[in-house]
Amino acid sequence: MGSSQGQSSGSYDLSFKILLIGDSGVGKSSILASFISNTVENLPPTIGVDFKIKLLTVGGKKLKLTIWDTAGQERYRTLTSTYYRGAQGIILVYDVTRRDTFTNLSDLWAKEVELYSTNQDCVKMLVGNKVDMASERVVSREEGIALAKELGYLFLECSARTGENVEQCFEELALKIMEVPSILEQESAKKGDILNPEPVVPPDDNCCT
Numbered sequence: 001m002g003s004s005q006g007q008s009s010g011s012y013d014l015s016f017k018i019l020l021i022g023d024s025g026v027g028k029s030s031i032l033a034s035f036i037s038n039t040v041e042n043l044p045p046t047i048g049v050d051f052k053i054k055l056l057t058v059g060g061k062k063l064k065l066t067i068w069d070t071a072g073q074e075r076y077r078t079l080t081s082t083y084y085r086g087a088q089g090i091i092l093v094y095d096v097t098r099r100d101t102f103t104n105l106s107d108l109w110a111k112e113v114e115l116y117s118t119n120q121d122c123v124k125m126l127v128g129n130k131v132d133m134a135s136e137r138v139v140s141r142e143e144g145i146a147l148a149k150e151l152g153y154l155f156l157e158c159s160a161r162t163g164e165n166v167e168q169c170f171e172e173l174a175l176k177i178m179e180v181p182s183i184l185e186q187e188s189a190k191k192g193d194i195l196n197p198e199p200v201v202p203p204d205d206n207c208c209t
Contacts, residue, residue, distance in 0.1 A: 011062065012055060012062040012063060012064040013061040013062045013063065014061055014062075014063050014064070014178070014184070014187045015063070015064040015065075015066070015187065016063060016064070016065055016066070016088045016089055016174060016177055016183075016187075017066050017068065017086055017087045017088055017089070018065055018066070018067045018068070018087065018088070018089040018090070018091065018170070018173065019067075019068045019070060019083060019084065019087045019089070019090045019091065020032060020067065020068065020069050020070060020091050020093060021070050021090060021091070021092055021093070021109055021112070021113070022092055022093035022094055022101065022104075022105070022109060023094070023095070023098075023100070023101040023104055023109075025095065025098075025101075026093045026094055026095040026098070026101050026129055026130075027093060027095065027129040027130060027160045028069050028070070028093050029050070029069050030129075030160035030161070031091075031093065031127070031129060031158065031160045031166055031169070032052055032067055032069050033160070034160045034163050034166045035054065035067075035166050035167060035169075035170055036052050036054055036067075050068075050069045051066055051067060051068045051069065052066075052067050052069070053065065053066050053067075054067065054170075056170065056171070056174065058171050058174045058175055058178075059174075059175055059178055061178065063174055065170065065174065067170075068083050068087075070083060084113070084116035084117050084118060085118045086118060086119065087117065087118075087119060087122055088119060088121075088122055088123065088177050088180075088183050089122065089123045089124075089125070089173045089174070089176075089177050090113055090117065090122060090123075090124045090125070091124075091125045091127050091169060091170075091173065092105050092109050092110065092113070092124065092125070092126050092127065092153070093127045093128075093129055094126075094127070094128055094129070094139070094144075095128075095129055095130050096128045096129065096130050096131055096133070096137045096138070096139045096144075096157065097130055097133050097136040097137055097138060097139075098138070098139075099138050099139055102128075102139045102143070102144075102147075105126065105147065106147060106150075106151070110151055119183070121180045121182050121183055123154070123173060123176045123177045123180065124151070124152075124153040124154070125148075125153055125154040125155065125156065125169065125172070125173050125176075126144060126147060126148040126151070126153045126154065126155045126156075127155075127156050127157070127158055127169055128141070128144045128156075128157040128158070129157075129158055129159065129160055130159060130160070130161070131157045131158065131159045131164065131165075132159040132161050132162050132164070141157055144157065154172060154173065154176060156168060156169050156172065
C-alpha cells in the first residue's frame with residue numbers, strides 16, 4: 001500500500017502526530033519498534049513518554065509521522081495528558097490474550113481520549129496485538145470489530161512479533177487522516193501556505209504615466 005523510508009530527515013508533504021496508548025504490556029513499544037526498524041525486540045516498559053519519527057509515502061504523499069509511545073502504568077498517566085495536544089491520530093492498543101486490556105479500552109482509554117484530545121477531527125484506531133499467540137487468544141476479532149464500530153474507530157489486528165499488519169496500521173490511519181479537510185488545512189498552513197500563496201498585487205496604473 002505504501003513504502004517506508006528510514007528516520008533520516010528530508011522533505012515531506014505533511015507531518016502528523018500519532019499517539020500509541022493502552023495498558024502496560026500490550027506491546028505498544030514493540031509495535032513501534034517493528035514499524036520503525038522492522039525488528040522484534042523484548043522491550044522494557046516505557047517510562048513516561050518516548051517518540052520516534054518515520055518518513056512514509058502513502059497515497060502519493062510523503063509523510064513525516066512523529067509517533068509518541070506512552071506509558072500504560074497508572075503512575076505515569078498524568079504525564080500523558082499534555083501529549084494529546086495536537087495529535088491527528090491515536091492508536092489504542094490491546095492484547096488479544098488479555099481480556100482486561102480490551103475492557104479497559106472502553107472503560108478507561110476511550111474516555112481519556114475524549115477528555116484530553118484537543119483535535120475534534122482526530123482519527124482513532126483500535127488495534128489488537130499478539131495475534132501470533134492464537135492458542136492463547138481470549139478476545140475474538142469479532143469483539144474487536146464490534147467495539148471499534150461502537151466507538152467509531154478504525155480497526156486492525158496485528159502482531160509486533162511477526163510484523164503482520166504493523167505497517168498497515170499506520171498506513172490506514174494516515175490515509176484516513178488525509179481525508180480530513182480541517183487537518184489538511186492546518187498542515188498546509190504550517191508548511192507556509194504553499195498551497196495558498198500571497199496574492200500578487202497589481203502595479204499602480206498611475207505610477208508610470
